[in-house]
Amino acid sequence: MRVASLALVAWMVRAALAPGGRRAAARMTASGALADSLRAWTLDARAESLHVTLDATPTRGARAWLAALARAGAVVRWSARGLAPLAVAREDASDPAGGGRVLVAGPTGRVVHLRDAAGMLDSVRLASGAWEVRAPALVGRVVATLGASEAVAAPGDSLAGRAVVVLGRAGWEGKFVVAALEERGWPVAARLVVAPGVSVAQGSLALDTARVAAVVALDTSAARDAARIARFVREGGGVVLAGDAARAPALARLAAGRVGERVRAASLSLAGADPRRALGFWSIGPLAPDAVPLESRDGRVAAAARRLGAGRVVQVGYDETWRWRLGGDAGAPEAHRAWWAGVVASAAYRASVPRAAAAADRAEADPAPFAATVSAIGAPTTPPPSPAVPTLPRGLEWWMLALLFLLLAGEWLSRRARGAP
Amino acid sequence: MSAFTFATAQYESGDWDSAPLVPANIIDSIARYTSIDVAPTGVVVPLASPDLARHPFVFLTGHLPVRFTAAERAQLRRLVDRGGMLFVDDHNHDIDGAFHRTATEEIRRAIGPLAELPNTHPLYSAFFTFPDGPPNTTQELNGWGDNLLHRHLLAVERDGRIAVLYSNKDYSSEWGYHPENKRFQSVDNTRFAVNIIVYALTR
Numbered sequence: 321m322r323v324a325s326l327a328l329v330a331w332m333v334r335a336a337l338a339p340g341g342r343r344a345a346a347r348m349t350a351s352g353a354l355a356d357s358l359r360a361w362t363l364d365a366r367a368e369s370l371h372v373t374l375d376a377t378p379t380r381g382a383r384a385w386l387a388a389l390a391r392a393g394a395v396v397r398w399s400a401r402g403l404a405p406l407a408v409a410r411e412d413a414s415d416p417a418g419g420g421r422v423l424v425a426g427p428t429g430r431v432v433h434l435r436d437a438a439g440m441l442d443s444v445r446l447a448s449g450a451w452e453v454r455a456p457a458l459v460g461r462v463v464a465t466l467g468a469s470e471a472v473a474a475p476g477d478s479l480a481g482r483a484v485v486v487l488g489r490a491g492w493e494g495k496f497v498v499a500a501l502e503e504r505g506w507p508v509a510a511r512l513v514v515a516p517g518v519s520v521a522q523g524s525l526a527l528d529t530a531r532v533a534a535v536v537a538l539d540t541s542a543a544r545d546a547a548r549i550a551r552f553v554r555e556g557g558g559v560v561l562a563g564d565a566a567r568a569p570a571l572a573r574l575a576a577g578r579v580g581e582r583v584r585a586a587s588l589s590l591a592g593a594d595p596r597r598a599l600g601f602w603s604i605g606p607l608a609p610d611a612v613p614l615e616s617r618d619g620r621v622a623a624a625a626r627r628l629g630a631g632r633v634v635q636v637g638y639d640e641t642w643r644w645r646l647g648g649d650a651g652a653p654e655a656h657r658a659w660w661a662g663v664v665a666s667a668a669y670r671a672s673v674p675r676a677a678a679a680a681d682r683a684e685a686d687p688a689p690f691a692a693t694v695s696a697i698g699a700p701t702t703p704p705p706s707p708a709v710p711t712l713p714r715g716l717e718w719w720m721l722a723l724l725f726l727l728l729a730g731e732w733l734s735r736r737a738r739g740a741p
Numbered sequence: 742m743s744a745f746t747f748a749t750a751q752y753e754s755g756d757w758d759s760a761p762l763v764p765a766n767i768i769d770s771i772a773r774y775t776s777i778d779v780a781p782t783g784v785v786v787p788l789a790s791p792d793l794a795r796h797p798f799v800f801l802t803g804h805l806p807v808r809f810t811a812a813e814r815a816q817l818r819r820l821v822d823r824g825g826m827l828f829v830d831d832h833n834h835d836i837d838g839a840f841h842r843t844a845t846e847e848i849r850r851a852i853g854p855l856a857e858l859p860n861t862h863p864l865y866s867a868f869f870t871f872p873d874g875p876p877n878t879t880q881e882l883n884g885w886g887d888n889l890l891h892r893h894l895l896a897v898e899r900d901g902r903i904a905v906l907y908s909n910k911d912y913s914s915e916w917g918y919h920p921e922n923k924r925f926q927s928v929d930n931t932r933f934a935v936n937i938i939v940y941a942l943t944r
Contacts, residue, residue: 490777490942491745492797499824503900512943514868515775520943640743646823647794653823 321734325727332720354382362389369395373703374403376468377689387696398693399703404430407688408464410473414533414668415661416481416505418457422473424464425450433465461681474685477672481533483507484664485525487545488538490514493563496642497536500657501664506533513541527552533668534558537565538639546570554629558667563639564602576611576624576635577604583620583637591649596622596659599644601637611635614666625666634667745771745942747783748796750827752813755805755840758785759832760913763800769920770931771938775868788813797825798941802913804832806843814851821852821897821904826941834880834911836889841909848897848905855895855907862896864903867940869932875908876933878915902944906937 354372361370362385370389378386390396404427412420422441424432428449434441437460444451462473484501488494490512501508509523509532527535527548534557535542535549542549542565550573553559559574566575580603587597596617603620607613614634615623623636645656686692694700747764751757764783771779786792786799789812793799799820809817821827829848831840845855858864860874875894897905916931923929 490775490939492743492942495797495942495944496824514777514939514943518775518868520867520939642797643743643795646797646820646825647791 321727321731325724325731328720328724328727332717332724354378355385358382358385358389368393370397371701371703372396372398373401374398374693375401377403377470377686378693380686380689380692383689383693383696386693390697396697397701398697399700400690402468403690404466404469405690406432406464406466406469406471407691408434408462408471408473409687410458410462410475412458412476413662413665414670415665417661419455420458422453422455422458422462422464423450424453424471426464426466426469430466434462435465436460436462461684469690470686471689472684472686474681474687475678477674477678481507482529482669482671483509483523483532484534484536484668485523485527485532486510486512486536486538487525487542488512488536488562488565489541490520492642493639494538496645496656497538497562497660500645500653500660501536503653504657504661506661506664527557529556529669529671532557533671534560534664536560536562536664537571538562539565540568540571543568543570546574550574553631553633556630557669558631558664559628559633560663560667561633561635563637566635574628574633575604575608576626576633577607577621579603579637580605580620583617583622586617590644590647590652595644595648595652595655596638596641598647599638599640602639604635604637623663631669632667634663636663744778744780745798745938746780746796747938748786748799749783750788750793750799750801751785752788752801752803752807753810754808755803756832757801757803759804760802760830760917762917762919763802763913766916766918766920766923766931767934767938769923770929770935774932774935775939777938777942789816791816793817793820794823794825798938799825799827801827801829801844802832803840803844806839807847808843809847809851814847817851821899826903827852827905828937828941829905829907830912831907831909832911832913834878834889834891834909834914836891836909838909845895845907848907852905853897855897855905857893858896858903858906860893862903863944864894864906864936864940867936867943869936871933871936875910876930878910878912878930880911880914903940 372386386396406426409423410420422434424434424444426432426446428446431443431445433443434453436458441455442453444453460475464471484506486494486498486508494512498508498510509525511519511521511525513519535552549559553574561571561575564579566572567579583601583603585598585600590598601622604624605621607621607624608626611624611626613621613624622638625632625634641656645653747768749764768779768781768783771777786796789810793816817827829844833840848855865871865874874892877890881890891910895907896903916934
């Protein structure tokens with residue numbers, strides 16, 4: 321009994337001092353039981369460090385719980401088993417036709433499935449770790465799924481409709497740009513110069529972000545409004561400088577770059593995969609220091625953009641896009657509309673109207689759960705090895721102590737009964 | 742930006758080239774009254790050719806019966822569907838003549854039925870103002886001695902704009918002279934042509 325008592329004491333001392341003992345790592349997974357595991361672990365006064373092995377995306381609540389434990393002094397570590405870093409963002413287009421783009425980032429080469437409230441949107445292979453999907457309509461939340469990983473982007477507030485003002489000389493480009501924007505759903509005001517002092521005008525040409533989203537200057541005839549346009553863009557409005565409009569010194573101050581040489585069409589066919597190769601354009605360059613190129617052909621920039629004040633300027637060198645609409649394949653009119661809508665939307669003033677459901681959507685959004693977990697409790701680590709000494713089940717230590725006393729008492733009684741000292 | 746080029750439609754049937762002086766006269770008027778960038782000479786474009794898509798405004802005239810081929814009909818429909826405009830003038834000025842009956846039927850088959858254009862339409866104030874609608878021609882008033890006055894033009898409208906403008910006022914005869922001879926007129930009778938071109942370029 322003395323040997324048994326000493327062995328029991330030694331075992332308990334080791335269990336108390338070993339890392340897997342009183343300061344043991346609690347191991348738990350996130351297979352739907354993370355909240356229960358966290359609750360049990362939090363109530364366990366013995367554990368001071370925790371390692372969580374995640375095999376599914378942790379909820380925002382679970383992340384907050386782990387972060388709270390870490391801030392309360394517990395050592396919280398985690399590792400991912402089959403969980404990939406994944407992020408998704410949704411950007412609604414400032415376009416009356418609706419739609420927008422979904423940006424997704426994740427491990428290179430993996431396939432991500434995208435869906436919204438209306439159903440499947442697309443499946444994309446992340447060739448370079450990120451991808452952009454343009455959708456004609458986005459309904460509710462956008463969910464990206466990669467294996468067990470899931471990221472959720474919430475819809476933003478509704479975008480308020482504004483008008484577009486088109487300024488230029490009477491010609492086919494002006495006529496068909498106005499037509500394309502109107503067919504897309506934009507309210508369009510226009511002034512097309514027909515003769516000195518004579519214009520064909522429709523709608524109000526007042527430039528005010530309360531009413532107008534963007535101005536399209538098709539040529540240098542818009543220079544007489546340069547001061548108004550400059551004030552409008554600095555207040556947050558959008559400006560599209562098309563063709564050689566920026567050749568006018570007053571508009572050049574707003575431009576993303578200087579109007580360069582004329583670039584001829586690189587193709588005779590407007591029906592191919594890249595119909596704009598069959599259009600000539602005014603090259604843009606050199607660019608302003610804060611400008612970014614948006615589209616290039618054979619080393620010449622055809623479209624560029626910059627921020628100016630609170631607004632944006634998009635410069636496109638094309639001045640004969642009407643040829644695309646009339647001479648392209650069956651889808652050319654729609655493609656022409658979509659292209660112009662995209663150009664205007666990328667510059668347009670975005671006024672939002674709060675949606676009643678937006679708060680609920682935002683509460684459920686989790687656009688980058690992996691990154692949020694890293695932000696909350698640090699980068700993932702490798703899982704710790706299984707403890708060599710098993711931890712004592714809770715309550716068992718009292719039975720062990722009682723057993724120890726019994727052994728010691730038995731040993732003392734035995735000695736007394738034998739008359740030993 | 743490309744200049745406006747006046748295009749005359751060449752079609753298989755009839756006499757498409759019956760008014761060869763009209764393009765130069767209209768080009769002269771556009772250059773004379775407006776700042777629109779206009780090509781100094783017109784072009785002739787086969788109605789059945791895909792090249793029709795290079796010319797969103799096309800002028801068609803003739804005296805004789807018209808029968809479009811399937812290709813001509815298809816190209817014309819494509820042009821109008823994409824926002825182009827066709828201006829047809831009956832080089833006769835009679836009522837229910839051969840050109841009128843066949844051309845209006847072909848337009849109906851290719852694009853849609855013609856309807857009377859109100860004389861308050863924006864076409865009549867697109868540049869010059871014509872408060873009484875389409876200006877009369879000398880042929881209507883006394884040229885043939887029949888005093889047949891056509892009070893309205895006809896049109897097919899798409900989305901609130903004129904897609905096909907049809908006249909049987911015989912502007913082809915009215916405007917068919919050398920531009921230098923405008924100096925002999927107290928009022929330039931091609932001014933309405935400027936309205937048509939300005940309308941086509943801006944609506």
